[in-house]
Amino acid sequence: MAKIFIVEDNLDIIHSVKNEFTKWQYKVITVNDWHNVAGEIEKASPDLVLFDITLPTFDGFYWIQEVRKASQVPIIVISAADIDANVMHAVAAGADDYIMKPFSLTVLLAKVQALLRRNSHINDSEELIWDTNSFNPLTNVLTNSRGTAQLTPTEGAMLQVLLNHRNNTVTKEDLLEWLWQGGKYLNENTLNVNISRLRTKLSPLGLKQCIRTERGIGYRLVV
Incomplete structure (x- = not known):
């Protein structure tokens, strides 16, 4: 069972993503300590991370850079921020893909599956x-x-x-x-x-x- 770590503080989004991904046999993990996001991701060792940009402590760009210091886990950014202005920042920070809120769960799932398949193929x-x-x-x-x-x-x-x-x-x-x-x-x-x-x-x-x-x-x- 692939593990998806979601860094998001909107409970409605967390609930929707968790329900949809559970149907596809993914395990969804969420943040407990907003001051130790990178540490929790490292400990959980997920197969993929979904990152919001606007977060309770440091923004998603900061945490992506922190994660990249120790892990090459695939990262998809999900944010309501303007896509043209922020996708470049997200990619430069180390993200692999980007999706803009409000988003379709079907599209998000397709992106996750494509990234996991790609990395599985490459790793072989x-x-x-x-x-x-x-x-x-x-x-x-x-x-x-x-x-x-x-x-x-x-x-x-x-x-x-x-x-x-x-x-x-x-x-x-x-x-x-x-x-x-x-x-x-x-x-x-x-x-x-x-x-x-x-x-x-x-x-x-x-x-x-x-x-x-x-x-x-x-x-x-x-x-």
């Missing part, structure tokens, strides 16, 4: 080697002689797609389809921010320039 993959670099899809760790980089699940998934199509351009549409089931509810800028975040992670390993932008088309990993 073998280690990928190219040049002097090694990427482990199970841990999302990239290693070479310069050091290691810990990627988030989304960063790792993007790198794996680009590696599987190395030296060939992957269109933005294909990336959205493979990583976010078509990206129907995402702004294209979300993809751009994720690529930028991945490049930042690759930079200390001397690999920032290996991801080329094909303007108006997509991205290509050069080896």
Whole structure:
């Protein structure tokens, strides 16, 4: 049974999500101590976290960054905040996806299932080697002689797609389809921010320039 940790203070939303997800055999865990959200998530070791932005203590952006210091658990942000202004902030903080309130439980469930399926598929993959670099899809760790980089699940998934199509351009549409089931509810800028975040992670390993932008088309990993 997959465990979903929901960081939300609206009792009506908690009740609705819990009822819907329980029908699909998910275990839903909620926050007990709003001053120790990251600690509770680490202790619970969930398969996915749903994060609101406006919370009783620190906001969701802060807690996402705290969670990312110790965990690469998939994160979906749910918020009533303006999607254009905040989705970039959420993704930059370490979120994998975003949904805006009021939302359909069907859409939320689809996003959760897609993210869990994607990570399950990736985690079954073998280690990928190219040049002097090694990427482990199970841990999302990239290693070479310069050091290691810990990627988030989304960063790792993007790198794996680009590696599987190395030296060939992957269109933005294909990336959205493979990583976010078509990206129907995402702004294209979300993809751009994720690529930028991945490049930042690759930079200390001397690999920032290996991801080329094909303007108006997509991205290509050069080896």
